[in-house]
Amino acid sequence: MKKLMLAALAAVTAPAIHAQIAQDRPFNEYTWLTAHNAFANTLVPSQTLSLGAQLQRGVRGLMLDIHESNGRVRLCHGGCLGTEPTLADALNNHVLPFMQQVPQAIVTLHLEDYTSRAALAAELTLAPGAASLSFTPEQWTLERWPTPREMADAGQRLVIFTQRRENAGALLTAGGPTHVLHDRAYTSENHWELGRTIFEHDASCTSRWDTPGLSNGSTWGPREWPRLFVMNHFHGAPLGNHSATDNSYDALRSRIDDHCRPAAGRKPNYVAVDFVEAGQAASLVAALNAGVIEFFDEPAGKGERICAVAAGARRTVMLEEYAGDRCPPDRLRSAVVRDVAAGTRIELAEAATHDSARTIITVKHDLDGERVLVHDLRAAQEDEHLKVSSSASGFAKGVLQVAFSAAR
Template sequence: MLRRLVLPVLTLLFLAATLPTPTTAVAASGSTYGNARLDQWSWLTTHNSYADEGALPPRNQSRNISQQLDDGVRGLMLDTYDVSVNPDDPYVDLMMCHSTAACFESFRGGLGRVVDFLQANEDEVVTIFLENYASRETLTQAFTDVLTAKHAQNLLFSPTKYDIDKRNWPLLRTMVADNRRLVVFQDKWADDVPVRSSSDGRLMYTWSHTVETLYDYDGRPNGCASRNGNPVGQNPMPGTSLTPLFTMNQFDSSVLNPEAKAPGDNGASLKKRIDNDCRPAAGRNPNFVAVNFYQHSDTAGVTPLSVVAELNRNAYIYPPHPALWTVNSAKQYVGQTHETYASNRCMVRGEEFSDGQGGLVTQRVCANPAPSSHQWTATKPSYDGKGFYWIKAGNGSCLTVPYNNGTPPGVGTQMFWWPCETRWSSGSQLWNVIPVDQLGGVRAYYFVNQWTGKCLTLDPATTGAKAGKVTQAACPTR
């Protein structure tokens, strides 16, 4: 559902990339992730995800892996050990433990629940980070057993399939379409470990693909120190075109009571550390925000899950859509089609009506240099527009939805340019301006009419015409 955004009062000579990012965005229809790559999204991640009950304290979570996934957690940190089931039995099981003396449960059980979740939620991606103390044989056999038993042999991510060192991470929607939605890192061997049951699936070496902060956040009010020698701002990884995935650890692993410490780590200080320290240090948002007791916070309305959701709202990469417009330095509004970001169709002040008052708004091939008829500005109206804008043509007229005898017109109605109404607020001339990001970091905009609630839209059916239509259509929903 579209929610209106009230932008700050600005005197705009023309729209540019300086408009603030919205706190709520309208998204194009399609994948949950738009056109975002794996490295352009953020996930809530739990530290020692298995440590929810039993074994020895301290616990780091109070909900089991299945509950965590249901709640929105998408990154899991698991410690794996070879453990003898019986001193007189040669069989060794792979367990999730703090140490061999403090084991919680079998890794096969935990991995099985992750696979179950992914099979029941076909648009989701889950990442596992293994702090691994087990043998290569034990670890790969556990993956083989679970993936085979669940008929999920191709679920494991394949770095070779996507040639990530040369081509960077794939689009998330591509991973979803290919069903390569289980991403696993291991920190023990400096190669990507193949799993027998998974054709070209690999357990990727953590330090060839990721950067992260120190484990012990320790409640420091600032700082984003890196762990293991890889600077958090490193991009790309040496000798590759790969953007490393960035993990921000927001927990103190040395405290005896992690649950008592978690609320202070998970509220306002988490958001502040991302905004003031880790985003500036890395040059981008963290991909994995790792915490203890993720449901706890000391700040009303702020939790690790809400913080991550906000990161993704502001980082959503929008596919091409005819209701998206870019604005160039020549004050031209450049429309798009479903097929391409590279449209060269501009919104133009078209033919004047016979009575000499107003005229049609059309689309034409963008001109260079841009004549006055190709130029538009977004400005505050002369009265209080409640955060909405006039979109004014080069001759001072306003972009207008036809009045239609007071009945809001429907989809496909062609826009007018018309004298700006200065005596009172006229919703047919007021537009909500919503900035969004597209593939490649391009800034674009939705323009939503106050009266009709519909979006300014380039008509794809007439983009081949000398003077095509600029209309209104239902705004896409995310």
């Protein structure tokens, strides 16, 4: 029997509109992949990729520990040797070149800040390009967060948070005022570790601070905007080999659904993980932003949630080469469709011949916040949410191809 490939073809009624939505919702309605200790890729690494490589892989939030050492503000965790890269190095060599290369990108710096205001201003003077890009809430008169498109059009694409209240505000630098926001005025955040070691997994979602709590309140800034939610999801002692487990789609989605979203009253805006390339954290973020179909290995959405395919993306996943997605076609039995638009068409097909068995799922109305079950990918189904037709008795091993096109 010829080896077959499984094609999962998902279509939206208007791809151009879908692409526009990716820029035109308020900033607080998006989720951004965030690298914990983004700079730490040396002695005891939390990441293996450089800052630039992280950004190229879709990271949009960088958590950076900054200390004064040897006359500069340096990126170091705990004690510094005085030879570590500086904050200006990170900006000039990685962040600002990337933002110039990708002119619509919004990047957030989360600074765990152990510096004086004078030292931070002096360091930012050495990265003058940051000033003109810094996000400045005082300049907005909107009753909501601006959209990413509006922020990009205004040139305010670099959001900088500091944990040090006295360092917030407009820092006078050679490039002009660089605006820094006090994180506790604009965000809420859960406790910062899953457990000290990889042998502990506390998925509960409690506030890192007494004030503010996780529940959705307004910012303390000049605008009463919804507070952004930073979801920390990493161990105190990082271990790269274990991060694929921590960062699996199922682990992240289960924690959000069962703990963090109920505690915070909203989805996270920043999902912070170690070793961003391990597991499916990027897929989870894409699913939170664009909707998703999640696949299970037993009927009726039972058994293991083995993988998920986010809406609004076009990619090909080679199972033999891309084991991180762990989506073997022959195990797909049922699915859950969530947060996708009306008219979305999802097609599962063995693509060896035009007569191959296939399953087609059509979404009847916007599934905003809803989770709709496809009981069996091999059976017909129709209700107020979905229409499912199938000529499949199962799918063979092979390649999972995911694409989006206009619904027919």
